[in-house]
Amino acid sequence: MSQDDNPGKETHDGPFPWDLGVYDVHCHPTDTMASIAEIPQMKTRTLTVMSTRGEDQDLVFDIATKFPKEEKCKNGGNEGRILPCFGWHPWFSYQILDDSNTPSPSTTETGEDLKKAHYQKVLTPSPKNDDIGNHFIASLPPPKPLSNLITQTRTRLTTHPTALVGEIGLDRAFRLPNPWTTQDLETRDTTVTPGSREGRKLSPHRVHLEHQRVVLRAQLRLAGEMGRAVSVHSVQAHGAVFDAFKELWKGYERRVPSRKERRRRESVAGAHEQSDEEDATRKASNSEEERKPTFPFPPRICMHSYSGPVEAVKQFLHPANPSDVYFSFSNVINFSAPGAQKAIDVVKALPDDRVLVESDLHTAGPVMDGLLEDVVRRVCEIRGWGLEEGVKRLGENWGRFAYG
Known part of the structure; x- marks a missing residue:
């Protein structure tokens, strides 16, 4: 069926509207x-x-x-x-x-010692303490x-x-x-x-x-x-x-309203109440914004x-x-x-x-x-x-x- 046979069908192959902002x-x-x-x-x-x-x-x-x-x-x-x-x-x-809970390094530890300990800790499998593992760690930047x-x-x-x-x-x-x-x-x-x-x-x-x-x-x-x-x-x-x-x-x-609250808000009788609630929320929001x-x-x-x-x-x-x-x-x-x-x-x-x-x-x-x-x-x-x-x-x- 051609597009002309179904004029209500949406087409997506027309000119692209870049001017609208992409x-x-x-x-x-x-x-x-x-x-x-x-x-x-x-x-x-x-x-x-x-x-x-x-x-x-x-x-x-x-x-x-x-x-x-x-x-x-x-x-x-x-x-x-x-x-x-x-x-x-x-x-x-x-x-x-991760230095958030790390004690100060020992005065006897070198930068290379710290680097090696770090990478052996955070990598899995941990690089072995052999020529291959040490070469791999040496190739990595100081953390x-x-x-x-x-x-x-x-x-x-x-x-x-x-x-x-x-x-x-x-x-x-x-x-x-x-x-x-x-x-x-x-x-x-x-x-x-x-x-x-x-x-x-x-x-x-x-x-x-x-x-x-x-x-x-x-x-x-x-x-x-x-x-x-x-x-x-x-x-x-x-x-x-x-x-x-x-x-x-x-x-x-965030507080999620119950079904009962949602029904009440949807009712005509609850319209003013919702408006009051929204106004209070806006005021609280503005106040919070001022306090950042x-x-x-x-x-x-x-x-x-x-x-x-x-x-x-x-x-x-x-x-x-x-x-x-x-x-x-x-x-x-x-x-x-x-x-x-x-x-x-x-x-x-x-x-x-x-x-x-x-x-x-x-x-x-x-x-x-x-x-x-x-x-x-x-x-x-x-x-x-x-x-x-x-x-x-x-x-x-x-x-x-x-x-x-």
Whole structure:
């Protein structure tokens, strides 16, 4: 049957409405710094740019300064080209030393002793005390104290008052790359920002999940202190991520009205009472805003390229949760086989106002624009939205997630 045979059917293959504002909620253009020069020509209105490790924190900081918020976008929007995000990815959490409850080092301990003890503690299997294990540890950087990471991130967030916290999270699957070989160095891609795997073979070593949790919790608490949203990575760890949120939410849950209260509010007789309650809530909210309260959890959370089951979504969206949780999707991770159907089911199950889109790409420019257009079209098709309706909804969702 042709489209003309069914005029009521929504089509998603028409001209793409870039002029309405399209927002990438998660990307990594600083992994390929040469591509940054292409950002002014991009059709995407704002790139929410993640940092992940020591090598890219200043790069994200610098491009956010280069493309300030007050700069007009090519397509007429008032938003800045870059919304920076500062955080430490779980892939690199092994480089962080938990000094929260660590006694002062012995005067007889050397820096190499501390480094070795740290990596033998946080990696599994623990590197052996032999030539192979010692060579592996020697190839790793000196660990960075967690307290220093939090202090530096706080400073960056203060300097960029709209910046978010990300990319942070948990990952059960990640394995550290092996040390560089002579052949690796000879074929190394010098256009890529250092610090990632860069084509090296993988070692058997993973980061203990509990150590990842320590680094995650510290950054979630900082986001709560600063009132910033977070972008969360979760691979084979959705339950553990939710448990980390729940631990910080404890004692701050929102009150959920009973069925009886909801029925009363829906009745005509209860309309004035609801209005009075809302007015009191607004006054309390304004008073709290003046006092600038802080909480041990972020106000808004994006589960980036969410790959978990649809059943788990109910936990994240429970009305008692004091953080608003969003879910973002990318074509590369979510809509490629074999996990595409699971992502489709999740997109269908979500409320309209909790869906976001991303490229998750490591290079800026037309390829990033193309990936974002593709995922917007895909999400609109799944949700049954027209393109203009979908682009507007997704833009509004991004604004609420980013700025509240």
